[in-house]
Amino acid sequence: MSLYGIDISSWQSDLDLSQIAFDFAIVKATEGIDYINPCFKEHAQQVLNKGKKLGLYHFANNSQYTARQEAEHFINKCRDYIRKSVLVLDWEEAVHDVQWALEWLQTVEWETGVKPMIYMSESVVNAYDWSSVANAGYGLWVAKYRDYNPDYNYDMTNAGAEPEVNYWPFYAMWQFTSSGRLEGYSGDLDCNVFYGDLAAWDKYAGITDNVANQPAEPTPAPTPQPTLKHKIGEYVYFGSCYISSTAKIGWPPNGEAVVPEIKEGTITAIYEGTNNPYLINDGMCFINDGDIRENTENPDRQYVVEVGDTLWDIAGSQLGDPTRYQDIMLWNGLTNDVIYPGQVLIIKE
Incomplete structure (x- = not known):
């Protein structure tokens, strides 16, 4: 089952949504650090x-402001709609900094508890290495148009070839035209197809209280899944891990299995129903219950990041030497010094 909808901004200020047909509408909320x-x-x-x-x-x-500044602006202006809407980062500027995008997505997730999507054109997806974003589980909304001829009432007959993207095994949405026409409105509209049903949309939005009330096609009873043994925040030791949660177990040497220098870390997210559900250290790798080794001798401590913390400050307070912030980065598999409130860091003795 698929859903069909539009995305709009102030360019459609005269649009009365009660007069047109759609399953969903994605509205521009903010831009930069001050535009609404x-x-x-x-x-x-x-x-x-x-x-x-x-x-x-x-x-x-992203060429003007930091990811955290822009994420905070978006969150502050959208608080009334958190867990009522799918959240999206629209990535179109000429400066293509993947780490900036990842930091924005992670900041929004940390502060709202909802994993946002990222929107890009097919060409931008394939021009840069987005593996860190894809492997962290952020959904993709991709744009690709065959032409700029009008397409009427979500008719995709002339939409052209579907997008082909790297890094993501699938995309959640396709914006197939910017020249869509719908009965009840005379202007052009961006039209999109979402590859899922109402319940799938609600999962992306983090909606948990009204799924049962949504009309949806009956689905077969799910296959019972084994109960996961570990939870977010646990510090675990493991023998092997994978670069994605969906990697087939036991793929070396040419698959997605990796052998990191560090074989221990904190579970920072869980993707149930996947082969390797536990995300380690906010993106170092993914593991499953079978990878985790028992270790009763764990002298390491955990530190929960607070607002205003820096690695320099944490190294000073926890290790007595602020210049040892790089040790904390190594222990936690961090590739830069960006940390977030609520993040769990391992501090070794």
């Missing part, structure tokens, strides 16, 4: 009043 779409709340409320699915996006100005 003046139609944002009006359009968002129209979507909800109509009983349809809502998404909100932030347009990145």
